[in-house]
Amino acid sequence: ARERLQQSYEKVNSNFKHLFEKLFDGGKAELKLDDNEDILNAGLDIVAWPPGKKPQTISLLSGGEQALTVIALILAVFLENPAPVCILDEVDAPLDDTNVKKFCDTLDDLSKNSNTKFLIVTHHPYTMSRMDRLFGITMAKKGESIMLSVDLNQAEKMVNEEIVA
Amino acid sequence: ARERLQQSYEKVNSNFKHLFEKLFDGGKAELKLDDNEDILNAGLDIVAWPPGKKPQTISLLSGGEQALTVIALILAVFLENPAPVCILDEVDAPLDDTNVKKFCDTLDDLSKNSNTKFLIVTHHPYTMSRMDRLFGITMAKKGESIMLSVDLNQAEKMVNEEIVA
Amino acid sequence: MELKKIKLHGFKSFEKQTEFEINKGLTGIVGPNGCGKSNVLDSLQWVMGETSYKNLRGSEMDDVIFSGTDTSPSRNFAEVSVIMSETTITSDESKASGDEYEIKRRIERNSGSKYYINSIEKRAKDVQLFFADNSLGPHSISIVKQGQINQIIESKPNERRKILEEAA
Amino acid sequence: MELKKIKLHGFKSFEKQTEFEINKGLTGIVGPNGCGKSNVLDSLQWVMGETSYKNLRGSEMDDVIFSGTDTSPSRNFAEVSVIMSETTITSDESKASGDEYEIKRRIERNSGSKYYINSIEKRAKDVQLFFADNSLGPHSISIVKQGQINQIIESKPNERRKILEEAA
Numbered sequence: 001a002r003e004r005l006q007q008s009y010e011k012v013n014s015n016f017k018h019l020f021e022k023l024f025d026g027g028k029a030e031l032k033l034d035d036n037e038d039i040l041n042a043g044l045d046i047v048a049w050p051p052g053k054k055p056q057t058i059s060l061l062s063g064g065e066q067a068l069t070v071i072a073l074i075l076a077v078f079l080e081n082p083a084p085v086c087i088l089d090e091v092d093a094p095l096d097d098t099n100v101k102k103f104c105d106t107l108d109d110l111s112k113n114s115n116t117k118f119l120i121v122t123h124h125p126y127t128m129s130r131m132d133r134l135f136g137i138t139m140a141k142k143g144e145s146i147m148l149s150v151d152l153n154q155a156e157k158m159v160n161e162e163i164v165a
Numbered sequence: 166a167r168e169r170l171q172q173s174y175e176k177v178n179s180n181f182k183h184l185f186e187k188l189f190d191g192g193k194a195e196l197k198l199d200d201n202e203d204i205l206n207a208g209l210d211i212v213a214w215p216p217g218k219k220p221q222t223i224s225l226l227s228g229g230e231q232a233l234t235v236i237a238l239i240l241a242v243f244l245e246n247p248a249p250v251c252i253l254d255e256v257d258a259p260l261d262d263t264n265v266k267k268f269c270d271t272l273d274d275l276s277k278n279s280n281t282k283f284l285i286v287t288h289h290p291y292t293m294s295r296m297d298r299l300f301g302i303t304m305a306k307k308g309e310s311i312m313l314s315v316d317l318n319q320a321e322k323m324v325n326e327e328i329v330a
Numbered sequence: 331m332e333l334k335k336i337k338l339h340g341f342k343s344f345e346k347q348t349e350f351e352i353n354k355g356l357t358g359i360v361g362p363n364g365c366g367k368s369n370v371l372d373s374l375q376w377v378m379g380e381t382s383y384k385n386l387r388g389s390e391m392d393d394v395i396f397s398g399t400d401t402s403p404s405r406n407f408a409e410v411s412v413i414m415s416e417t418t419i420t421s422d423e424s425k426a427s428g429d430e431y432e433i434k435r436r437i438e439r440n441s442g443s444k445y446y447i448n449s450i451e452k453r454a455k456d457v458q459l460f461f462a463d464n465s466l467g468p469h470s471i472s473i474v475k476q477g478q479i480n481q482i483i484e485s486k487p488n489e490r491r492k493i494l495e496e497a498a
Numbered sequence: 499m500e501l502k503k504i505k506l507h508g509f510k511s512f513e514k515q516t517e518f519e520i521n522k523g524l525t526g527i528v529g530p531n532g533c534g535k536s537n538v539l540d541s542l543q544w545v546m547g548e549t550s551y552k553n554l555r556g557s558e559m560d561d562v563i564f565s566g567t568d569t570s571p572s573r574n575f576a577e578v579s580v581i582m583s584e585t586t587i588t589s590d591e592s593k594a595s596g597d598e599y600e601i602k603r604r605i606e607r608n609s610g611s612k613y614y615i616n617s618i619e620k621r622a623k624d625v626q627l628f629f630a631d632n633s634l635g636p637h638s639i640s641i642v643k644q645g646q647i648n649q650i651i652e653s654k655p656n657e658r659r660k661i662l663e664e665a666a
């Protein structure tokens with residue numbers, strides 16, 4: 001079991017470094033196990049240095065930098081055992097427009113290189129514009145959810161109406 | 166001390182009910198102290214029923230509904246002892262476009278009826294459009310923050326460039 | 331193995347039968363606050379065998395059953411099905427359709443859950459194993475719930491290590 | 499009492515002296531992830547007398563001093579000042595300018611913080627009292643930090659009650 005954890009640590013770390021550099025367009029990061037002897041009980045630390053900054057533990061980063069770093073970690077783990085579906089609920093909430101775009105670019109890459117289907121819950125108009133299709137959910141009758149399948153041109157119109165509303 | 170807490174509970178509860186109804190455009194909510202005897206050690210529960218829904222404890226609401234409810238609570242407490250400044254860091258992150266607008270309407274009201282100055286950190290273009298002025302912060306040199314004071318027309322141009330970028 | 335469809339009936343705010351056909355690539359789920367987006371993700375977690383009502387934002391498992399509104403009475407049962415299909419790629423690179431599996435979970439008020447695979451009743455454990463064989467499950471990294479990113483940031487390093495165990 | 503200006507010098511990512519003139523109404527603070535917005539809020543919390551480096555995302559209080567980048571060396575001190583002014587409304591409804599207070603906190607690496615009100619050195623306690631008299635303070639409800647909303651939602655009811663004590 002110790003060997004399997006060590007192996008999975010090394011593979012995930014390698015995926016993580018690669019994904020972090022893509023999402024941050026530079027910079028460096030790594031996962032560290034704080035106990036090299038007893039890794040089954042070790043703590044997992046994340047050290048990151050966004051481009052131009054000094055290495056810091058994840059708690060010193062900004063809200064958006066933390067979120068982007070953890071997205072890299074989650075996808076790094078996912079890639080080790082890809083499932084038929086990957087579902088992300090509003091992970092883009094704290095990201096600025098540049099980082100939302102990088103997040104969507106990364107989803108595009110992952111989607112093109114695998115059979116995984118992605119379900120992305122979002123409020124962000126830019127993320128919506130990068131989806132292949134949208135499921136719009138509303139409560140036509142108060143308290144009861146209904147689903148409308150929306151093609152992308154219709155979505156753009158819907159989003160603009162929301163902004164104007 | 167018990168009496169002071171009881172009084173502050175009643176005033177905050179009354180502000181809270183009023184703010185909730187404005188932010189949710191209907192519905193009802195209230196604060197409950199779970200121990201009416203020993204209020205100095207009581208727990209504070211929040212029960213809310215958004216328009217058309219059944220009363221629920223705050224943990225059953227959606228992410229955005231929870232955030233809007235807590236914004237009502239925070240402002241309700243603030244109004245009891247208004248300070249010269251009120252500072253909110255990205256509280257609009259989980260809100261949809263309709264709720265962001267209601268949030269901004271509420272800030273407008275509070276601002277017009279008091280001397281409190283509001284500092285609102287946000288990534289949301291709609292919130293930015295409702296501000297009287299913007300401080301834009303960037304890192305021209307990696308790792309070093311600088312501030313540009315932005316008037317609103319310039320901001321709109323900046324936001325559109327970000328979306329296009 | 332592919333996930334093809336998700337069907338909800340009486341689950342949380344989805345009083346009426348609702349089907350989501352899941353196609354290739356990136357599918358967005360959008361709508362106003364409180365409309366039911368996270369409830370759809372809860373339904374997947376639930377049908378995969380979630381045993382703790384706390385992980386579904388409830389105070390008991392019956393909380394996943396549509397509880398009524400001002401104008402609609404509550405229901406007495408909830409069902410969620412997922413359709414998975416095994417596709418074989420033939421030697422000429424064309425896809426041959428393979429086996430289809432419909433995994434269903436049904437709960438009736440005050441009497442607990444039943445599980446079915448292709449209409450045959452199964453134990454919860456069989457369903458959990460089926461999904462685990464496909465790197466899925468109620469706590470798999472493939473479902474990232476609202477607020478989970480913050481939870482990972484704030485977790486103690488020893489808690490965080492468990493994410494790696496998921497990959498092992 | 500009004501808050502008129504915030505000045506940062508060497509505080510976190512603000513290596514150079516930076517001034518924010520705070521005018522009436524709603525002021526937005528915008529910019530990309532990691533540019534320094536929350537650092538400005540930290541600076542206010544800090545000058546008001548925050549004693550715990552954990553509440554400022556650090557592992558020691560010296561972490562608020564600009565720690566350098568690839569291209570700039572770290573500094574040895576950080577200073578934050580706020581200018582508050584007491585405005586009296588005269589009987590003819592015109593504003594008479596009142597007293598101005600500049601509250602400054604300065605920290606030097608490895609030797610702790612000093613506080614000043616109008617250039618006279620004061621104790622931390624004096625500064626905390628000054629702000630408390632104006633319903634302000636490092637843990638006052640008037641500063642809602644990033645993630646604090648989630649923290650209130652997830653807090654135990656007994657923890658949450660403390661918000662009411664703030665109003666009392």
Ligand SMILES: Nc1ncnc2c1ncn2[C@@H]1O[C@H](COP(=O)(O)OP(=O)(O)OP(=O)(O)O)[C@@H](O)[C@H]1O
Pocket residue numbers: 143215218219221225226227228229230259341342343361362363364365366367368369370393394395396397398476
């Ligand atoms: N058993 C139930 N019966 C009826 N309604 C329910 C039930 N359980 C939850 N709900 C309702 O579902 C709503 C929450 O839905 P959900 O969490 O999916 O929203 P959401 O679309 O994710 O919103 P957000 O964008 O704010 O995250 C709540 O308003 C809640 O009242």
Ligand SMILES: Nc1ncnc2c1ncn2[C@@H]1O[C@H](COP(=O)(O)OP(=O)(O)OP(=O)(O)O)[C@@H](O)[C@H]1O
Pocket residue numbers: 050053054056060061062063064065094308509510511529530531532533534535536537538561562563564565566644
């Ligand atoms: N002492 C310090 N010296 C130099 N840089 C620092 C120091 N402390 C923090 N920083 C940097 O400041 C940045 C964080 O800034 P801040 O939290 O204000 O970002 P933000 O604008 O709020 O971003 P977000 O939109 O993601 O919340 C981090 O990248 C961190 O590296």
Ligand SMILES: [Mg+2]
Pocket residue numbers: 227228229367368369476
């Ligand atoms: Mg949600």
Ligand SMILES: [Mg+2]
Pocket residue numbers: 062063064254535536537644
């Ligand atoms: Mg921030």
